[in-house]
Amino acid sequence: MGGRNAHRQASWGKGLGVAAALIFLVTWGLGVIDPAGWGASAAFAQETTDALPAGVVAPQQPSEADYPTIAGVNSRVVVWLVAQLHLWFAAFVLAVPIFVFIIEAIGMATRDERYDRMAYEFIKVSITAYSLTAIMGGLLTFCLVLFYPHLFQYLAGIFKETMFYYALLFFAESACLYIYYYGWHWLQGGFRKWLHLTVGLLLNAVGTVLMFFANAWLTFMMSPAGVDAGGVFTGDLWGAVHNFLWNPINLHRVIANIAYGGSIVGAYAAYKFLSARGSEEKAHYDWMGYTANLIAISALLPLPFAGYYLAAEIYAYSQQMGITLMGGIFAWLFIIQAVLIGTLFLSANYYLWCGMGRSDGGVRYHRWVKYLAIVIIGAFLVWFTPHTLVLTNEELKALGGPYHKYLGPLGIMPAKNTAVNIMILFTTLSFILYRRANKVATVSWAKAGNAAQVALFAAGIANILFLGIYHGYFTNTVYKVASSIPQVATTLIIIVASTVLDRFIYRGANEVGPIHWGRVPDRAQYALFLLAVAFTWLMGLMGYIRSGIRQHWHVVGIMRDNSADAYTPTLGYAANVVSIGTVLFMAMVIFVFWLSQVSGTKTHPAGYWKERRA
Amino acid sequence: MKTFVTVVGFSLLVIAFFAGYSSFGIPQIRPAPPPQEEELDLGAMGMEEFIALGERIYEGKGTCTLCHNPVGGRAPPLEEAASVVEDRLADPIYQGGATDVVGYLYESLAEPSAYVVAGFGKAGSGDTVSPMPNILTGRIGLSEAEALAVVAYLQDLAGFEVTVDIPSETVETPEPAAAEQRSLFATPEDAIVELACGGCHKIAGEEGELGPDLTGIGAHKDREYLRRAILDPNAEIAEGFDPEMMPEDYGEQMYASELEMLVDYLAAQK
Numbered sequence: 001m002g003g004r005n006a007h008r009q010a011s012w013g014k015g016l017g018v019a020a021a022l023i024f025l026v027t028w029g030l031g032v033i034d035p036a037g038w039g040a041s042a043a044f045a046q047e048t049t050d051a052l053p054a055g056v057v058a059p060q061q062p063s064e065a066d067y068p069t070i071a072g073v074n075s076r077v078v079v080w081l082v083a084q085l086h087l088w089f090a091a092f093v094l095a096v097p098i099f100v101f102i103i104e105a106i107g108m109a110t111r112d113e114r115y116d117r118m119a120y121e122f123i124k125v126s127i128t129a130y131s132l133t134a135i136m137g138g139l140l141t142f143c144l145v146l147f148y149p150h151l152f153q154y155l156a157g158i159f160k161e162t163m164f165y166y167a168l169l170f171f172a173e174s175a176c177l178y179i180y181y182y183g184w185h186w187l188q189g190g191f192r193k194w195l196h197l198t199v200g201l202l203l204n205a206v207g208t209v210l211m212f213f214a215n216a217w218l219t220f221m222m223s224p225a226g227v228d229a230g231g232v233f234t235g236d237l238w239g240a241v242h243n244f245l246w247n248p249i250n251l252h253r254v255i256a257n258i259a260y261g262g263s264i265v266g267a268y269a270a271y272k273f274l275s276a277r278g279s280e281e282k283a284h285y286d287w288m289g290y291t292a293n294l295i296a297i298s299a300l301l302p303l304p305f306a307g308y309y310l311a312a313e314i315y316a317y318s319q320q321m322g323i324t325l326m327g328g329i330f331a332w333l334f335i336i337q338a339v340l341i342g343t344l345f346l347s348a349n350y351y352l353w354c355g356m357g358r359s360d361g362g363v364r365y366h367r368w369v370k371y372l373a374i375v376i377i378g379a380f381l382v383w384f385t386p387h388t389l390v391l392t393n394e395e396l397k398a399l400g401g402p403y404h405k406y407l408g409p410l411g412i413m414p415a416k417n418t419a420v421n422i423m424i425l426f427t428t429l430s431f432i433l434y435r436r437a438n439k440v441a442t443v444s445w446a447k448a449g450n451a452a453q454v455a456l457f458a459a460g461i462a463n464i465l466f467l468g469i470y471h472g473y474f475t476n477t478v479y480k481v482a483s484s485i486p487q488v489a490t491t492l493i494i495i496v497a498s499t500v501l502d503r504f505i506y507r508g509a510n511e512v513g514p515i516h517w518g519r520v521p522d523r524a525q526y527a528l529f530l531l532a533v534a535f536t537w538l539m540g541l542m543g544y545i546r547s548g549i550r551q552h553w554h555v556v557g558i559m560r561d562n563s564a565d566a567y568t569p570t571l572g573y574a575a576n577v578v579s580i581g582t583v584l585f586m587a588m589v590i591f592v593f594w595l596s597q598v599s600g601t602k603t604h605p606a607g608y609w610k611e612r613r614a
Numbered sequence: 615m616k617t618f619v620t621v622v623g624f625s626l627l628v629i630a631f632f633a634g635y636s637s638f639g640i641p642q643i644r645p646a647p648p649p650q651e652e653e654l655d656l657g658a659m660g661m662e663e664f665i666a667l668g669e670r671i672y673e674g675k676g677t678c679t680l681c682h683n684p685v686g687g688r689a690p691p692l693e694e695a696a697s698v699v700e701d702r703l704a705d706p707i708y709q710g711g712a713t714d715v716v717g718y719l720y721e722s723l724a725e726p727s728a729y730v731v732a733g734f735g736k737a738g739s740g741d742t743v744s745p746m747p748n749i750l751t752g753r754i755g756l757s758e759a760e761a762l763a764v765v766a767y768l769q770d771l772a773g774f775e776v777t778v779d780i781p782s783e784t785v786e787t788p789e790p791a792a793a794e795q796r797s798l799f800a801t802p803e804d805a806i807v808e809l810a811c812g813g814c815h816k817i818a819g820e821e822g823e824l825g826p827d828l829t830g831i832g833a834h835k836d837r838e839y840l841r842r843a844i845l846d847p848n849a850e851i852a853e854g855f856d857p858e859m860m861p862e863d864y865g866e867q868m869y870a871s872e873l874e875m876l877v878d879y880l881a882a883q884k
Contacts, residue, residue, distance in 0.1 A: 229751045271617070271618075271621055274617045274620075274621070275617050275618075316736075316737070318747070319681060319688060319745045319746070320677060320680055320681070320747065320754075323680050323681065323688070324680075329643060329645040332640045332641065332643065335640055336632075336635065336636050336640065339632070339635060340632065386640075526624060529621060529624055529625055529628075530624075530628060533625050533628045533629060534628065534632075537628075537629060537632050551648070552648030552649075557751075557755075560648075561648075566647075566648045567645065567647045567648060568645040569645075570642045570643065570644055570645075571636055571637075571640060571642065571643070572636055572637035572638075572642050574636075575632065575633050575636030575637060576633055576637070578633075579629050579630075579632065579633040582629050583626070583629060586625060590622075
C-alpha cells in the first residue's frame with residue numbers, strides 16, 4: 001500500500017506541478033508577471049510589448065539576431081522534437097480514455113467482466129502517460145518562450161483567454177482521470193457503475209475540449225483569422241479560434257487519435273502475448289490485441305477521407321498553400337506517406353488473416369486471402385507510383401522522356417484516389433470474411449443475401465473504376481478532382497450497406513465452434529508492432545508537413561520567420577528527425593508499460609522487516 | 615528478455631527502413647530558401663532590366679507560375695494577358711475601375727475578383743470570386759514597384775509595347791541568386807550535363823537521339839527561337855519529333871543568367 005500511495009502522490013504532484021507551471025507561463029506570456037532580469041529573451045519580449053500602443057496585439061517582426069540561442073542547441077529541432085513528443089503522448093492519452101469508455105460500456109451492456117478488466121488495464125497504462133504528456137506540454141511551452149518569444153507573445157496576446165482556461169482545464173482533466181482510475185473498483189455495480197461511466201464521459205469531453213483549444217492555436221498559424229491584414233488582433237477571439245482550418249484538423253485528429261490509441265494498445269497486448277507463459281494469459285492478450293486492432297482499423301478506414309477533406313480545405317483556403325502541399329516541394333512526401341499507409345493497411349489485413357486461425361471455420365476462407373492480398377498490394381503499388389522521376393541521362397534515354405509510357409498515368413491523383421478506395425474496400429472485405437469465419441448462416445435467404453453482397457461489391461468497384469478512369473483521363477481537370485467525391489461516397493455506402501446486410505444474414509447464425517483465443521501465430525503479433533511503429537512514424541511525418549507548409553512564416557502572411565532555420569529542410573533530414581523522435585517516444589512508452597507491470601509486482605523480503613508479536 | 619530484445623530490434627529495423635527509404639529511396643530536393651530582400655536602385659534601371667525584374671518576380675517571389683502554368687489548369691495562362699484587356703474592360707462582368715492596359719493588369723494583381731475569367735472562379739461562386747489572393751499584401755506582399763515590374767513583364771510577354779513608367783523610388787526586391795540554393799553553372803557544358811540535355815539531344819559531346827541534333831543549331835535558329843524552345847518547348851516542335859517529350863520546367867531550374875549563357879552557347883553552334 002505504501003508504494004501505491006507514493007505512486008499516487010507522485011502522479012498528483014507531477015500533474016499539479018505541470019499545471020501550475022503552465023499557468024505561470026501563460027500569465028507570463030500575458031505580461032501579468034514581470035520577468036525583468038530573467039535574461040535577454042524575456043527582456044526583449046518586455047521591451048517590444050512596451051513599444052506597442054496599449055491594448056493592441058500585433059506581431060513583431062524580429063530579425064535573425066533577435067532569436068535567442070541557448071547552449072548552442074538548434075532551436076528548431078528542439079521545438080520540433082518536443083512538440084512531436086507532446087503530440088504523440090497527447091494523442092495516446094486522449095485516445096485511451098475514448099477506448100476505455102467504449103470497452104467499459106460494452107462490458108456493462110454484455111455484463112462480461114473481461115471487458116471491465118481490460119478497460120482497467122488500459123487506463124492504468126495511461127496514468128503514467130498522462131504525466132509524461134503534461135511534462136512534455138510544459139517543456140514545449142518553456143521552449144517556445146525561450147526560443148521563439150515574439151511568436152509566443154503574439155499568440156498569447158490573441159489567445160490569452162483560451163490559454164488560461166486551457167491551463168485550468170488541466171485540473172478538471174486530472175480530477176476526472178484520477179477519479180476514473182482510482183475509483184474503478186470503488187464505483188462498481190448498479191448506480192455506481194453508471195456514475196463511473198459518467199466520469200469517463202466527462203474525462204473524454206474535457207480532453208477533447210483541451211485538444212480543440214490547442215488546435216485553434218496551431219491552425220491560426222496556418223490560416224489566421226480575427227486579425228487584419230497586418231496581423232493586428234481585431235478582438236474577435238471566436239473568429240481567431242474558428243479559423244478556416246480549425247474544424248478539418250479537429251475532425252482529422254479525433255479520428256486519428258482513436259486509430260492511434262488502438263494501435264499502441266495493440267502493441268502492448270502483442271508484447272504481453274509474446275511474453276505470456278500460460279495459455280490463459282495468451283488467450284487474454286490475444287483477445288485484447290484483437291479488440292485493439294479492431295478499433296484501430298475501424299478508425300483507420302475513414303481516416304483517408306478525413307485527410308482528403310483537410311487537404312481540400314487547405315486548397316479552398318489558399319490555392320497557393322494547397323499546391324505547395326501536393327504539387328510543390330512536398331509532393332514527394334506523399335510517396336513516403338503512401339509507403340506508410342500501405343504498411344498500415346497490409347499489417348492490419350495480415351493480422352486479420354492470421355486471426356482466422358482462431359476459428360475452425362476459418363479454413364473455408366483461406367483460399368480467398370491470396371486474392372485479397374494481390375489486390376491490396378496492387379492498389380498499394382498504384383498509390384506508391386510517382387508521377388515524374390528524377391533521371392540520369394542514360395535513364396532518360398532508355399525511358400524515352402521524363403514520364404513512363406505506362407506507369408506515368410498511375411502517378412496522378414485519379415489513379416491514387418481509385419487505389420485507396422479499392423484498398424479500403426478490400427480491407428472491409430477482409431474484416432467481413434474474418435467475422436464470417438466462425439459462423440454458419442441459418443436464415444433461409446442466406447444464399448440470396450450472399451449474392452447481394454457480391455453484387456454490391458462488384459457494382460461499387462466498377463463504379464469506382466469508371467469514375468477514376470473516365471473522369472480521371474478523359475475529362476478536364478475540374479472533373480478529375482470532383483470525381484473523387486462520388487468515389488468516396490460509393491466506398492462509404494458499400495461499407496455501411498455490406499455491414500448491415502451481413503448482420504442480417506448472420507443473425508441467429510450457428511457457431512462453427514468455440515473461438516480459440518491464443519491460437520494465433522507469433523508473427524501476427526509483429527503485425528501489431530508494425531502497425532504501432534508505422535502509425536507513430538506517419539504521425540510524425542504528417543505533423544512535419546502540416547507545419548512545414550507554412551514555409552518561412554510563423555503565422556502565414558502575417559508574421560515571418562526570420563530565424564536562421566526558416567528554410568524548409570530536405571525530406572531525408574525531416575525523416576531523420578521524425579525517426580529520432582519515434583525512437584525517443586517508443587523508449588518512453590516502453591518505460592510506461594514497464595512501470596505498469598512493476599506496479600503490480602510484489603516482493604516479500606524475508607527477514608527484512610522486524611517481526612511483530614501477535 | 616529475449617522477447618524484449620527481439621521486439622525492440624524489429625521496431626528499430628522498421629524505423630530504419632522508413633528513414634532509409636526517405637533519405638535514399640526518393641530524390642532529395644533542396645527547397646529554395648526564403649526569399650532574401652536587397653536594395654535595388656530603380657532610378658538607375660532601364661526598361662529591359664525592369665522587365666527582367668518583373669520576370670524574376672513572376673517566377674520567384676510572386677509565385678505566379680504556381681497556378682498560371684499550362685500543366686495544372688488552375689488559373690488562366692498569362693502569355694496573352696495584355697492583348698485581351700480591351701475586351702475585358704468592355705465586358706459587362708468587369709467590376710473594376712481601370713481604363714487602360716497598365717491599370718487593368720495592376721488591378722488584376724491587387725483585386726483579382728474585379729474580372730474573373732470563366733471557369734476559373736472559386737468553387738460555388740459562379741465565377742464572381744477569384745481564388746487568387748491580393749498579391750500586394752499578406753504572404754506574397756509585392757511592393758507597388760514590384761507589381762508594376764510584373765505588369766511590364768506581362769506586356770512584354772504578349773509582344774506589346776511596354777507602357778509602364780518605371781517608379782523612381784528604391785524598393786526591396788528578391789536577389790536573383792537566392793532563387794535556388796546552388797551555385798551557378800560555370801560553363802554552358804556544365805549546364806548541359808547537369809540539366810541532362812544530352813539525354814535527348816546531340817550536343818557538347820553527348821549523343822542523345824530523342825530530340826533534334828543541336829550541334830549546328832545556331833546556323834539556322836536565332837536566339838529568340840532558342841530561348842523560347844527552352845522555356846516553352848512545345849510552342850514549336852521540330853519536324854520529325856514528338857511533342858510533350860521535353861520537360862517544361864527548365865526555365866524554373868535555371869537562373870536567368872544561365873539561360874542566357876546557354877542561349878549564347880547554342881546560338882554559337884554553327
